[in-house]
Amino acid sequence: MNRFNVKKLGFAFGLTGALIYIGCMIVMATAGQEGTISFFNSLLHGLDTTNIIRMDVPLLEAFFGIVQTFIIGWLIGACIGAFYNAQIKVKK
Template identity: 60%
Template sequence: MSKHTFWMIIGCGLPLLLLFLAPVIGLSSNIAIFIFIIAMFACHLLMAKNITDMTLTSQINTNHRGEPMKKLNIKKLGLAFGSTTAILYLGCVLLMIIVGQEGTVAFFNTLLHGFDTSAIIRMDIPWWEAVMGIVQIFILGWLTGALVAAIYNVGSDPNIE
């Protein structure tokens, strides 16, 4: 196992595992969960710094095979993220239509690890509001994908130190 893989498992896996196990070990307050989320974010920042240090020492950013890193197409990655989030939104709409309120509440309670969603799930959503939701989630997904690609491209530019 490489050094990077080891730190990736520690930096990503351990805080994520702690986040999910927090309620089991008695840390179920919002502050404890917030601390775990901040710890996960900090681990990712430290890991990103470590990766940046490794690539700067070689003076050329390369992938794991030693090949030069390629640029991501910002528009295509934005479209991929936007389309994915819109499809997930449509999946939620279909779930609500097919299983009804009880099934929807049960699904999201399971997905959100014990949060009770019964008070916030609304089944009487007009069609125009659902369409607006799809458009909004597509835009947010597109912006997220475009931002990921832009940040990746800045990090893969060998001229930036």
């Protein structure tokens, strides 16, 4: 069995999370409040997001959100890679 490179898998997860976060920012910037609510209501199987959608997010807060999402994604990917590698039987 092949082993995962833990750092590379973590980076892939982190970058994917950051891209999804940026996609969310693009939806919010282009669709407006009603379009954003409609998009996320349909994405979340009808969950009403009207009360939790906030359109006045400061740029610095959005930047920190991207960074935090990347870090959490990296940690999740690294853990998955490490746990997977730990389960592989080593041939001798």
